[in-house]
Amino acid sequence: MPRIYVVREQALKDMEARVLLDDGGQWYRRSGAFEFTPEQLLEFPHDAPNEPPALVVEDSRRGRAAADFEHALQVYDWIGPLSETEARDRRLWVWAAHGPFADYTRARWPLPSEPKKIRNSILEHWFVQGEGRASLRRHSVARLWWAVHLTxxxxxxxxxxxxxxxxxxxxxxxxxxxxxxxxxxxxxxxxxxxxxxxxxxxxxxxxxxxxxxxxxxxxxxxxxxxxxxxxxxxxxxxxxxxxxxxxxxxxxxxxxxx
Known part of the structure; x- marks a missing residue:
């Protein structure tokens, strides 16, 4: 059965530091999921029912947002109901964006050209920056889960x-x-x-x-x-x-x- 993970805190800090040193965002332009070592992850106390859904994004600004509703249902069904405490764990969403939904995140939130905007885009959509639900609203995967959870x-x-x-x-x-x-x-x-x-x-x-x-x-x-x-x-x-x-x-x- 597929597992859901969270990124260990130290690994998360190392990843954020790497983003700040990579002005061109080259690490995030490569296709495919990021590779984690077993030492970088912890098992989340929920099993996934099956393999993660493949979220297909159209190649246009309007098209990228058009499937948000369908994608939200797929993400929610796959991750399942969580307590709000669990769903605020940024380590979960960092794993989700860098792991099973890495290609989705690239396609839904393509990187801008300006170096400063590249870093901000990565930190907002691949990580969770700041406190409160507004920070989760900006994350590529958390936003989908929370939209279903709240409504x-x-x-x-x-x-x-x-x-x-x-x-x-x-x-x-x-x-x-x-x-x-x-x-x-x-x-x-x-x-x-x-x-x-x-x-x-x-x-x-x-x-x-x-x-x-x-x-x-x-x-x-x-x-x-x-x-x-x-x-x-x-x-x-x-x-x-x-x-x-x-x-x-x-x-x-x-x-x-x-």
Whole structure:
């Protein structure tokens, strides 16, 4: 049975140091998975059910993002459900990007030409830089797993979301991964860590007939501000959605006057 691993901390530090010394990113331009010695890895306490999925990426900027939803389902099914503590372990995602999903990471996040941007791209998409969920949002593989974890049939995880019961368990996953602006402006914000607020916002976007990109940019900012003086996650879900829809109405009125 295939195994899932994490990279030992010292090996991870050595890999990051090597990235800082390699201005051209040559180490990351080669095809195939990176080779690890047994001493560099630890077994993760979960078995994989089968061989890792082959994630095929189209050779265009739009095409690279087009399959994010399908890829997210494949990654989640392969790695399986994890506790949030396990899923925040950067050593797991470093192994995943450098091991079974190395070619996917190269294709989905091709390296730029400028040396400084090369290093930043590698550290963001192959490693996990910074703290919090926003850093995981940038990682090539972690972002896919977390997108499903946060949005798959949320009414099964939180009874307060039962009013949003839908025959499609991935209705919010499709929305989150179907538009890069929606993904960025929700998971980059602090409220993106709260499933109830995240799902309410996605539901407002889903109900709206307006273009998603300008709506999510403005609404996510306003919701983030509201979270600073109100505990929005304590509101009943329909009341929370109504509040967000009132914010949307204010922005629409402002736009119409402009």
């Amino acid at each position: 798959r049939a949320p009414w099964e995880q939180d009874d307060a979301l039962l009013p949003l019961l839908n025959e499609d368990p991935y209705v919010y996953t499709r929305l989150l991964l179907g538009n890069q602006d929606v993904f960025f402006h929700t998971l980059e914000r602090e409220f993106g860590s709260d499933q109830r607020i995240l799902i309410a916002l996605l539901e407002v976007v889903r109900r709206s007939k307006r273009a998603q990109s300008p709506l999510i940019k403005w609404l996510s900012k306003e919701v983030n501000l509201a979270c600073r003086y109100r505990e929005l996650n304590l509101l009943p879900i329909e009341e929370l959605i109504a509040l967000m829809e009132s914010l949307e109405a204010l922005e629409r009125e402002s736009s119409d006057k402009g």
